[in-house]
């Protein structure tokens with residue numbers, strides 16, 4: 538299982554914390570930047586991660602910016618990507634069960650690292666329920 542990760546400067550520290558946790562769990566990680574605290578533009582990184590997932594270079598993606606909002610908007614511009622910005626464990630569970638989110642967005646300035654890790658684990662460990670939800674995700678993928 539390969540997970541592509543990307544962040545702007547606002548999400549960099551949270552990305553580092555989550556990456557360390559993913560590595561402990563044995564995932565292969567592809568980090569598409571940014572690597573320094575210098576100010577960068579989140580659309581560049583959201584697009585890079587989303588394209589890695591949509592293009593099959595990664596199985597799942599994770600994106601991080603200050604709030605998770607801008608980079609999730611960017612990721613969702615890429616066809617085939619269903620990016621969910623989650624701020625709670627419940628949202629993470631439903632993002633997988635109902636939306637089959639293939640990219641998770643987190644906010645480095647809004648979500649503490651311990652909660653972000655719980656959200657990440659819940660998203661990774663939950664299963665898509667299919668059925669009526671598959672009809673709806675198919676509709677999303679056709680947009």
Ligand code: RB5
Nearest residue numbers: 547602603604606607608
């Ligand atoms: C960058 O300052 C900030 O705007 C960005 O990280 C993010 O929060 C945008 O949605």
